Amino acid sequence: MTRLNSGLLTGLGHSHQTTEDGTYYYRVVAANSLGSESAPSVLRMAEADRTLPRVEAVEYESHGAVATDGRHGPGRIDVRLRMSEQLRNAPFFSLDVPQGGSIPVRLSQAANDSLDYQGSFDLSDAVPSGLLHARVSAYDPVGNEGTEIVEGKTLRVDTQGPDVQSLSLLPGHPAENFVAEAASAWSRSRRTATRRPATATTPWANASARHCCQAHLLLLQ
DSSP: OOOOOSSOOSSSOOOOOOSSSEEEEEOOOOBOTTOOBOOOOOOEEEEEOOOOOOEEEEEEEESSOBOTTSOBOSEEEEEEEEESSOOSSOOEEEEEOTTSOEEEEOOEEOTTOTTEEEEEEEEOTTSOSEEEEEEEEEEOTTOOEEOOBSSOOEEEEOOSOOOOOOOOOSSOSSOOOOHHHHHHHHHHHHHHHHHSOTTOOOHHHHHHHHHTSOOOOOOOO
16 A cells, blocks of 8 residues: 555545556545544546557458559448557548548448448549558557557549540551542451461551550540
8 A cells, every 4th residue: 555645635526647557446534623544445446548549450351453562442441440458439431542631441340340340432533643641540448649650641543544645547647538448458468467477467456465554445526
């Protein structure tokens, strides 16, 4: 047993600043003007907790396309948080967009684990491509607020397709174009294509392969 005050208290209250987390037990002894002390009062206890809750890990599972380098395409994305301790209520979680704004994710506690929280959000093509930064605010039962995320702080997204940087026409301008000869050339090209081996490619196909994408060429008349 440790005496907390060096002299008699003049008021009806006393503040005790704890130095370590844990359980503390208290009793009060009263004294009269002659210095006679009473027996210790009934026992009271209090829990000291200064440790902030934190997110041990954030896991993302996409229902859309995911590149080998971890970029997530448009689609629904499931989010799972693993907390370091039990919380007073579900944490607030969002993903900040570098260009401004944020994507809030509503979380609920998992049915089989009090430390797990789950939610989901829809990643649309309106969200700019880039790195999204996770943000969390969580309170433990005594009111300590935690904002730390150990793993899963960012999510890389790619919601825009490739842009055409240049377009070249062969032969150049002007080009002679006769309907009869064009139809004959089209017929010859079809017959020629059927005799080529499976590995042969046209110059247009080679260009598409080099850019790893498919394109539609539109002729405006």
